[in-house]
Amino acid sequence: MSVHTSVKRTTVPQLMACKGQRKIAALTAHNAAIARLIDPLLDFILVGDSTAMVAYGHPDTLSITVEQMAAHGQAVVRSTAQACVVVDMPFGSYQESPELAFRNAARILSVSGAAAVKLEGGQALASTVAFLVQRGIPVMAHVGLMPQYVNTMGGFRAQGMNDESAARILADARAHEAAGAFAVVLEGIAEPLARQITEALAIPTIGIGASPACDGQVLVTEDLLGLSERAPRFAKRYADIGGAVRQAVAAYADEVRNGVFPDESHCFGIKKSL
Numbered sequence: 001m002s003v004h005t006s007v008k009r010t011t012v013p014q015l016m017a018c019k020g021q022r023k024i025a026a027l028t029a030h031n032a033a034i035a036r037l038i039d040p041l042l043d044f045i046l047v048g049d050s051t052a053m054v055a056y057g058h059p060d061t062l063s064i065t066v067e068q069m070a071a072h073g074q075a076v077v078r079s080t081a082q083a084c085v086v087v088d089m090p091f092g093s094y095q096e097s098p099e100l101a102f103r104n105a106a107r108i109l110s111v112s113g114a115a116a117v118k119l120e121g122g123q124a125l126a127s128t129v130a131f132l133v134q135r136g137i138p139v140m141a142h143v144g145l146m147p148q149y150v151n152t153m154g155g156f157r158a159q160g161m162n163d164e165s166a167a168r169i170l171a172d173a174r175a176h177e178a179a180g181a182f183a184v185v186l187e188g189i190a191e192p193l194a195r196q197i198t199e200a201l202a203i204p205t206i207g208i209g210a211s212p213a214c215d216g217q218v219l220v221t222e223d224l225l226g227l228s229e230r231a232p233r234f235a236k237r238y239a240d241i242g243g244a245v246r247q248a249v250a251a252y253a254d255e256v257r258n259g260v261f262p263d264e265s266h267c268f269g270i271k272k273s274l
């Protein structure tokens with residue numbers, strides 16, 4: 001079902017214009033039901049490659065494909081009308097060459113109808129960001145803790161904890177800005193570095209586990225709603241939807257087993273023959 005409304009969808013330039021004016025609020029979504037609920041409340045919705053973990057039960061984000069990301073992006077775009085939608089480029093879809101990145105980013109945007117892609121990487125990926133931006137694809141960069149690098153990092157660890165690593169992350173963010181990225185996600189870094197990067201850049205920084213110093217925040221929606229098996233320390237749980245689901249399903253199973261559900265009000269009437 002498509003959504004018809006006179007409210008205009010937030011654009012990439014409008015997100016950029018928030019810098020220094022007001023904080024940007026964002027969450028992830030990968031399906032229509034959640035996207036529809038969160039759409040009017042947020043500036044952008046990220047169809048993150050964390051979909052691999054929260055929707056498919058993978059241990060990390062590496063196993064999701066371009067076609068899956070495009071399909072989840074399409075579900076989110078189709079069921080929203082207000083928030084800008086950004087879709088993650090999955091592992092292996094952009095690292096090899098700018099040309100491959102363009103083909104996959106174009107596929108994701110044309111199938112999903114999203115406004116922009118996000119990709120993880122340091123300075124080595126800046127030329128790819130420039131290649132995409134110069135060809136009409138808005139790019140949100142992602143530096144610091146980059147979950148697609150879980151195997152080289154040896155786990156999900158906070159980054160930038162010594163001077164050398166902090167300087168590298170600052171240089172990564174600067175390189176993406178110079179390449180034309182419209183925003184940068186800062187994940188898993190300490191407040192002084194997040195503040196330094198946010199002050200150094202003219203484009204918005206979006207934090208996840210990166211302190212309130214950032215220009216905006218994003219979280220995985222399942223972590224915020226109490227639907228994740230294990231949420232990271234930096235995520236705040238605002239509701240226990242997991243508990244509500246367990247309670248509702250236990251009540252349903254109990255009523256089915258005791259013959260309480262369905263009752264007359266849930267049954268079709270039988271037409272009496274004359």
Ligand code: KIV
Binds near residue numbers: 047049050208
């Ligand atoms: O995949 C994801 O969900 C992300 C985070 C920044 C939220 O990249």
